Amino acid sequence: MLNLFAHPKHIFFVLFVCFIAFSVWIYTIPLFSPSQYSEKELHLVAEGRLVWQKYNCHTCHQLYGLGGYLGPDLTNVYSRSGNNEHYIRGIVKSGVKQMPAFEISEDEMKVLLLFLKNVDQSGTSNPQDYQPEILGTFSLEKK
Amino acid sequence: MRNIGIWLIRIALLLLLAGLFFGHLASESYRITEPKSGVMGFLSLRPLHVSSAYLGIITAGLGFLTLIIQKKRTSRFGTFLQYLHFTLWIIALTGIFYSYFTGDFGGREYWEFNPVWALPIFISFIVFLVFYIHQIGFKVKWPVYYWMWLTGLVFFIFTFIENYLWISPYFREHFIADMTIQWKVNGSLVGAINQIIYGVAFYLMEKISGDEKSSYQKLSFAMYFLGIFNLMFNWGHHIYLLPTEKFIHYIAYAVSMTEWIILIRIFYKWSKQIKENKQFYYFFPYRFLMAADYWVTINLSLALFMSIPAINLFTHGTHITVAHAMGTTIGINTMIIIAAAFYFIKPTFNNSKWKQFGTITFWVVQGTLFFFLSSLIGMGIHRALWQAGLANESFNKMSSSSGNWVLLFIIFGTILFLSMGTFIVYLFVKSWKKNKFDFPY
Numbered sequence: 001m002l003n004l005f006a007h008p009k010h011i012f013f014v015l016f017v018c019f020i021a022f023s024v025w026i027y028t029i030p031l032f033s034p035s036q037y038s039e040k041e042l043h044l045v046a047e048g049r050l051v052w053q054k055y056n057c058h059t060c061h062q063l064y065g066l067g068g069y070l071g072p073d074l075t076n077v078y079s080r081s082g083n084n085e086h087y088i089r090g091i092v093k094s095g096v097k098q099m100p101a102f103e104i105s106e107d108e109m110k111v112l113l114l115f116l117k118n119v120d121q122s123g124t125s126n127p128q129d130y131q132p133e134i135l136g137t138f139s140l141e142k143k
Numbered sequence: 144m145r146n147i148g149i150w151l152i153r154i155a156l157l158l159l160l161a162g163l164f165f166g167h168l169a170s171e172s173y174r175i176t177e178p179k180s181g182v183m184g185f186l187s188l189r190p191l192h193v194s195s196a197y198l199g200i201i202t203a204g205l206g207f208l209t210l211i212i213q214k215k216r217t218s219r220f221g222t223f224l225q226y227l228h229f230t231l232w233i234i235a236l237t238g239i240f241y242s243y244f245t246g247d248f249g250g251r252e253y254w255e256f257n258p259v260w261a262l263p264i265f266i267s268f269i270v271f272l273v274f275y276i277h278q279i280g281f282k283v284k285w286p287v288y289y290w291m292w293l294t295g296l297v298f299f300i301f302t303f304i305e306n307y308l309w310i311s312p313y314f315r316e317h318f319i320a321d322m323t324i325q326w327k328v329n330g331s332l333v334g335a336i337n338q339i340i341y342g343v344a345f346y347l348m349e350k351i352s353g354d355e356k357s358s359y360q361k362l363s364f365a366m367y368f369l370g371i372f373n374l375m376f377n378w379g380h381h382i383y384l385l386p387t388e389k390f391i392h393y394i395a396y397a398v399s400m401t402e403w404i405i406l407i408r409i410f411y412k413w414s415k416q417i418k419e420n421k422q423f424y425y426f427f428p429y430r431f432l433m434a435a436d437y438w439v440t441i442n443l444s445l446a447l448f449m450s451i452p453a454i455n456l457f458t459h460g461t462h463i464t465v466a467h468a469m470g471t472t473i474g475i476n477t478m479i480i481i482a483a484a485f486y487f488i489k490p491t492f493n494n495s496k497w498k499q500f501g502t503i504t505f506w507v508v509q510g511t512l513f514f515f516l517s518s519l520i521g522m523g524i525h526r527a528l529w530q531a532g533l534a535n536e537s538f539n540k541m542s543s544s545s546g547n548w549v550l551l552f553i554i555f556g557t558i559l560f561l562s563m564g565t566f567i568v569y570l571f572v573k574s575w576k577k578n579k580f581d582f583p584y
Contacts, residue, residue, distance in 0.1 A: 003361065004365075005361045008290055011368055015368070015372065022394075023305070026327065029317075029319075029320045029388060030316070030317035033319075035316075046312045046316045049309070049315045050315070053249055054249050055186075059190065059255070062460050063322070064322065064382070064385045064460075066252075069461075069462060069526075097176055097539070098176065098179075098185060119318055123386040127384075127456050127459075127530050128530075137453065138453050140386075
């Protein structure tokens with residue numbers, strides 16, 4: 001079995017090719033996933049992502065548990081209550097606790113809200129919505 | 144400036160010190176209740192902390208590599224490449240810190256600076272790869288650490304391009320695919336840097352023990368390939384919760400579990416390890432490598448548990464993940480860097496008091512790191528219980544009620560900053576002594 005490793009060049013090449021194929025497959029996933037948004041809306045969502053980055057929101061907040069730890073996860077903040085757009089606007093403009101008030105333009109706010117709406121509609125980040133399974137995996141369907 | 148390698152190591156030591164300092168300042172943000180703006184705000188301090196540490200580790204890896212390979216071949220082209228790489232690297236570092244201090248953000252997590260500064264990083268790595276191949280060549284049979292360094296450089300370049308795919312609207316428009324790629328990048332980039340640093344550790348062990356055979360053994364290559372197999376495919380454990388293709392999750396789960404082989408091998412070699420530890424204990428480079436080995440065991444055990452999706456569901460997004468990240472960067476990478484710095488700088492302990500002080504400080508670093516990581520795990524468990532719905536309170540209340548863990552985290556973080564900083568400052572000062580780097584390679 002270990003003789004296999006006597007030719008590192010070949011193994012390196014094979015693994016690298018597999019890795020490239022895996023990567024390319026991941027890049028093409030969007031092509032096969034239909035979106036409910038129009039092209040124009042998707043463009044605005046992409047702009048909203050840039051606003052999220054420009055103001056370093058990920059430093060304190062997470063999306064799907066990925067990001068900073070100082071503030072709450074914002075994956076589903078858009079649908080947390082009925083009047084959430086006003087709530088998000090208020091928090092961003094006036095700040096709360098360690099979070100400073102951001103001088104964000106109205107255009108930026110609009111695309112940021114659209115981005116958060118898009119994230120919210122992609123799924124749920126609440127672990128309580130998931131069901132652990134015997135094989136160590138978990139699924140979204142609660143039994 | 145004849146020895147670029149020394150300069151890179153000096154810069155790396157300064158960056159690591161800055162990383163500790165900014166980390167200490169950022170940790171204070173967990174206790175304050177008022178927002179701070181400007182460079183003293185958390186929005187700047189966290190990127191400053193993370194980038195200083197991250198870039199410090201990369202710079203150190205490239206510095207040690209330069210020291211090892213720069214005398215393999217002397218040519219004008221090689222010298223030109225070294226200077227070109229160094230110049231580009233300095234431009235990138237200057238730009239990145241300028242970006243942070245002026246609040247000019249726009250990048251992604253861990254790379255928050257204005258994306259324009261990614262360009263000199265990218266070009267400098269291409270130049271370094273050419274320099275590496277130029278110096279090493281393909282004529283002789285490569286030991287395993289040459290392969291590790293090549294892997295680190297190639298994968299860093301590939302993954303760094305992926306790191307900026309978000310510039311294209313095609314990726315940003317599709318949030319799930321974009322996040323998948325972002326965390327593919329974060330996982331693989333760390334893996335690439337680890338290949339460079341672990342290669343340095345392998346090189347050091349070979350030189351210290353005098354056993355050159357192990358670098359060519361098939362088993363060493365088998366472990367190396369297991370490492371790059373994980374680098375390529377196990378990053379998916381970061382995104383178990385993300386509703387991407389299930390296939391990515393299953394691959395990550397299966398590949399992550401192959402790390403049990405590494406853990407079992409560590410325990411299999413345990414008695415030999417203890418014997419070796421006693422033999423070389425008083426040699427400082429070895430002592431830090433020994434520490435890195437033990438931190439590998441602890442971190443790997445934690446990583447294996449976190450890679451099981453049903454456990455990850457509750458630990459994900461908590462400080463348990465931070466404990467794992469800090470355990471890797473401080474416990475493994477920085478220990479190897481300090482070991483290598485001791486090996487190459489070769490400080491002479493002028494009196495036995497300094498040697499004794501060094502020994503005490505070494506154990507203070509190890510003990511403090513253990514308690515520092517424990518406090519992070521404590522914070523993580525507190526949050527995990529809240530996420531699981533066992534504590535019915537708001538996020539704010541949950542955060543406030545973990546105040547004791549936060550206090551311990553800040554106290555141990557401060558001691559770690561001071562004790563580890565002592566070694567870094569010491570090595571930095573000693574690096575200015577003349578002719579320290581003229582040794583046979």
